[in-house]
Amino acid sequence: MHPPNKEVEEFLESIELLLEGSPEGQDAALRTLLHKLERFVDIGDAEPAEVATKLLGTAVGGQKEWQTPFRESGILSFALSRLSVSDHTDPLAKQCLRVIGNSVADNDSNRELAIKDLQHIIACLTSEELRTTALAVLFNLGNDFDPAKAAAAGLRLDNTISSYLALDKIPEAALDYAMELLTWTTGSLTSVQLKDALSLETFTNLLEMALRYDPDHYDEYVAILVHYLQDPEFQPKVATPKLLDDLVSLMLDFEARLTPTENEAVLEGLSISKTDETATSDETSVLLLTQLISSISAISATDTFAQVFTVTSQVVEKVRAKLRAPADSPSTVCACVMLGNLAMSDEVCMDMVNIMEFHITLISILASSTKPALLYAAAGFMRHLTFPEANRTVLVNTGLLRTCCHLLNLSDPSVRGEAAAMLCKLVTNNFHNIEKVVFEKDEDATILTRIVEQAIAPSAALPSTAMKNPMIELGRTLVAMLRYLGRPNAEKDVDAVRQELLKVPSVARPVARLLRQRFYADARSEGLLGLGLMAQSPEGAAHVIEEIKDDGGLLDAIKEFAEGKDGGVEQQGSAAGRDYQNAIVLLQALQNNAGGEMDMTLKNQVVGLQAELGKLLV
Incomplete structure (x- = not known):
């Protein structure tokens, strides 16, 4: 039986009167009010209960001083409890949400109470009528309150909201709340949650959005997507034809929306080697596109990508288009990286040169671009194309040697390292290319002279030890040439080419530096081999002796390395005998071919070292 209208009127008037006064000292009055409110609810008199709860929600929304009394009197608990039992079509539910939302705003004590019923608040999102209010409540609950964010992540609020977004069921008035909640919740996911099936579903929904x-929310969507993509274990999950195609479409769309100045900043951000002059931009759009491109590039380096995609895949065709009309654009960097990661077999690399002719475009980029990020990506792709021996002559005949010389003149150490590594591959087992290096000129000097000059020139430090070191790779280039020219029964012009090589001033210095450095053990072995090969003729021995005279520690380095110290025999296992034999060969060749180049003191040192090493022979 419903109370008479007079009782309802008096009840509502008493609430209005109470709420017009000061919140202080009103605990008893609020408890009395709550008992009457609960009575109206119990007897099913919805209208006065709804009006009363609305008055409470409005009061605490306008005057935060009511927040603590509402908690202590039980009004907040009442509102929370009603969400668990109310039908979401019940008008009282919306007013309870208002009481909760206004009570928890900037009040951590009230939030601690409310998060216990968080699942009931989230359940209100199923109601179209309650959705906007529920999102506002969730926003107030999580704003600057990490426990609520973590609890929301545990209940996968991100997945719930993304599903409604994809279905276009978030009212426009609530979009700002929804995006903030998505951002918070995603950032609070555990490493396990970030990689589960719900996360992949959420990611797919947000990519669609x-x-x-x-x-108004484009950057926020991309920021959340990038958060997922920066997890190396999540990356393979999106290496599917549909998702990767959509990601590339997003990248191209994002790039097209930026100004030329912003795209320039993205290219700077993608640069591997950053200097003080190339400060990273703090513009959100620039940072996001930089991260998106880096993430897509990382996806293309996964095993899953290699298993799923080929050069003819739709998404790969989409990025290939960037190389048909190459420009200094961020997406061209991504195209080079993605295609380079597909260039992992001789067959594919040969097709890329002989059929697709990617090398022509890459040489154009390498010869004309001034952007380190693009140069590094294009050079890395081109280096993969040098792996098949069948490609090497074609690449050199297209002008790659001169292009590499151009790159060696640049300041970026990562780009110089890639150029040096390409040169090393190009001359390996290829007499035609060795001849080109020795005899062909780059402006006023031969390419070989340029290689020697650049090998001993100062170079900036590499950002990563995993990158190609220009000094090491250029030294290896000379060793590869010496190795081929030292073969028996090789081409008839070998002697002439070798003699011309040995005319270059300081040609032994890059090889000696391979041996002297202590970081790359394999390179030390190659340096020892190279010096031994060079010393097989009087002209070559003279170069080696010149280095020994200039570098008083070179003989000691040979001794230590051959004995197994400083990265030598003991550290290399099966290479022990090889390094020891190469040291003996070098010392014997110096004695045989030095002529008058060695004075008696140096000769005694060489003979003494050979005798000392000979004692190690068992």
């Missing part, structure tokens, strides 16, 4: 392009 980003492609629809909402100018």
Whole structure:
């Protein structure tokens, strides 16, 4: 039986009167009010209960001083409990949400109470009528309150919201709340949650939303996507034809929306080697596109990508288009990286040169671009194309040697390292290319002279030890040439080429530096071999002796390395005998071919070292 209208009127008037006063000292009055409110609810008199709860929600929304009394009197608990039992079509539910939302705003004590019923608040999202209010409540609950964010992540609020977004069921008035909640919740996911099936579903929904392009929330969608993509274990999950195609479409769309100045900043951000002059931009759009391109590039380096995609895949064809009309654009960097990661077999690399002719475009980029990020990506792709021996002559005949010389003149150490590594591959087992290096000129000097000059020139430090070191790779280039020219029964012009090589001043210095450095053990072995090969003729021995005279520690380095110290025999296992024999060969060749180049003191040192090493022979 419903109370008479007079009782209802008096009840509502008493609430209004109470709420117009000061919140202080009103605990008893609020408890009395709550008992009457609960009575109306119990007897099913919905209208006065709804009006009363609305008055409470409005009061605490306008005057935060009511927040603590509402908690202590039980009003907040009442509102929370009603969400667990109310039908979401019940008008009282919306007013309870208002009481909760206004009570928890900037009040951590009230939030601690409310998060116990977080699942009931989230359940209100199923109601179209309650969705906007529920999102506002969730926003107030999580704003600057990490426990609520973590709890929301545990209940996968991100997946719930992304599903409603994809279905276009978030009211426009609530979009800002939804995006903030998505950002918070995603950032609070555990490493396990980030890689589960719900995360992949959420990612797919958000990628779809980003492609629809909402100018007010575009950057937020991309930021959340990038958060997922920066997890190396999540990356293989999106290496599917549909998702990767959509990601590339998003990248191209994002790039097209940036200004030329912003795209320049993205290219700077993608640069591997950053200097003080190339400060990273703090513009959100620039940072996001930089991260998106880096993430897509990383995906293309996964095993899953290699298993799923080929050069003829739709998404690969989409990035290939960037190389048909190459420009200094961020997406061209991504195209080079992705295609380079597909260039992992001789067959594919040969097709890329002989059929697709990627090398022509790459040489154009390498010869004309001034952007380190693009140069590094294009050079890395081109280096993969040098792996098949069948490609090497074609690449040199297209002008790659001169292009590499151009790159060696640049300041970026990562680009110089890639150029040096390409040169090493190009001359390996290829007499035609060795001849070109020795005799062909780059402006006023031969390419070989340029290689020697650049090998001993100062170089900036590499950002990563995993990158190609220009000094090491150029030294290896000379060793590869000496190794081929030292073969028996080789081409008839070998002697002439070797003699011309040995005319270059300081040609032994890069090889000696391979042996002297202590970081790359394999390179030390190659340096020892190279010096031994060079010393097989009087002209070559003279170069080696010149280095020994200039570097008083070179003989000691040979001794230590051959004895197994400083990265030598003991550290290399099966290479022990090889290094020892190469040291003996070098010392014997110096004695045989030195002529008058060695004075008696140096000769005694060489003979003494050979005798000392001979004692190690068992």
